[in-house]
Amino acid sequence: MDGVMELVHTAVTSPWFYLVLFAVAAIDGFFPVVPSESTVITAGVYAASVGQPDLVPVVVLAAAGAFVGDHVSYTVGRLSGGRLERRLRPGTRRHGAFAWAGRTLAERGGLILVVARYVPGGRTAVTMTMGAVGYPLRSFSMFAAIAAVSWAVYGALLGYLGGVAFENDPLKGVAVGLGLALAVTAVVEAVRFFVRRRRSAAEGAAGGSGVASVGDGGGEDPEGTRRVGTFPGA
Incomplete structure (x- = not known):
């Protein structure tokens, strides 16, 4: 255990850690198996317990990396979206789902x-879907910046709270920070689950009363046949 603590301490307090933090946050934006959130939380823990790394650069670089990574994902979606749309036959369930995604993101993307x-x-x-359906880049960049900054502050503060609570045992602080992050994720997922259930129930009731829903394989949706023009200012 002491060896692990020493290894983590050496890595997190190294000047190179800032570059690693930026790279991890960026890669996680389009390759979501990289532990960006746990890296930010760990940085926050050590900022509180040993004074390194500095919390402000941690937030700035984590946010900047997340912003860049989201734009890479958006660009991949944008480049592949046209080909995907051309392959979808109007009136099919997949075409309806694609059109629904475009309208939903236009309303509250x-x-x-x-x-x-x-x-x-x-x-x-x-982010990839927003690129594929042609969500305006200017609006995407604005909301991506808000998301990246809020996420970086959130992760760094969670870690900082864990570091303050376990100043003499940073690994416990990391565990507390990750636990809080998992709890927040569980709450978000629970809310999304209940929202989906309510939406499904509403769509079922509409279908039962003879109202056709998008993507049911029925007639073509006149709005869904065009991706460009769905978004104001696109």
Whole structure:
């Protein structure tokens, strides 16, 4: 255990850690198996317990990396979206789902993007989809910045609280910070689950009363046949 603590201490307090933090946050934006959140939390713990790294650069670089990574994911979606749309036959369930995604993101894409930043894996799916359906880059960048900064502050403060609570045992502080992060993620997932259930129930009731829903394989949706123009200012 002492060897692990020494290894983590050496890594986190190294000047190179800032560069690693930026890279991890950026890569996690389009390759969601990199532990960016735990890296930010660990940095916050050590900032509180040993004074290194400095918390302000941690927040700035984590936010900057997340912002860059989200734009890489958005660009991948943008480049592949046109080909994907051309392959979808109007009137099919997949075409309806694609059209529904475009309309939903047009209505509340900013909120979805900010919330998805706190859902591991979900952030990549959302940013890539926003690129694929042609969500305006200017609006995307604005909400991606809000999401990245809020996420970086959130992760650093969680770690900092853990470091203050266990000043003499940073590993316990990391465990507390990660536990709090998991609790927040569980709450977000629970809310999303109940929202989906309510939406499904509402759509079922609408279907039962003879109202056709998007993507049911029925007639073409006149709005869903065009991706460009769905978003104001696109």
